[in-house]
Amino acid sequence: MMEFFNQYLIVLIALLICTIMAILRVIFGPTIPDRVVGVDTINTIVIVCMVIFGAAYEEVIYIDVAIVYALLSFISTLFIAKYLEGGEF
């Protein structure tokens, strides 16, 4: 039972609490850019969580998934920002 509560699990639970705070901002955000900021923060925290899962299970493929997720979330953030400006794609 004590092996289950190792350092990785503690860090992941703390990051889960941060993600819940960002989700509250996404839900209650008064304007649309507030929600975009919340989603951007959630993306960064999820990348960090994937890297910690890769270290915990010693599987390098999780970290590769994190790299691809970082680049895709960057592109989606840029598209949402372009849409809010009212620009043409």
Added chain:
Amino acid sequence: MIFDIIIYLFMGIGVFFNALAGVGLLRFPDVYTRLHAGTKCTTFGSIFIIGSVVLIGLKNWWFDNDLNGSVLAIHSLFALAAILLTNPVGAHAIARAAHRSGVMPAQAVIDELEQKPVKKSTRRKKEAENVLNEEGGDA
């Protein structure tokens, strides 16, 4: 052992700054301060957490002769580079989009970029005209 202590210290610093990002995202009053908290704090915390994972990989490689440790360290560095390259650019794009879509800061009186007062109330408008006149007088 000193290596484990450094790893736990880095994890603690990273989790502390990510928690600050969450609290700032809930407590700050408008978009720009929330962006300030939500982007810079997560970037700084991610540097330390992924740095601790890199140290774990290097420790496994150096002390246990485990080649998976080197792969873990190098791929974690690539993930860190992706975060460091993409996060500030995304934050800048969100801030520019928020300003162009008409969202003003919470306590704002004048818009320095457009050189005109923010239309909220007459009292605020008089303050803004005073500020703009003083700036014009100085120039």
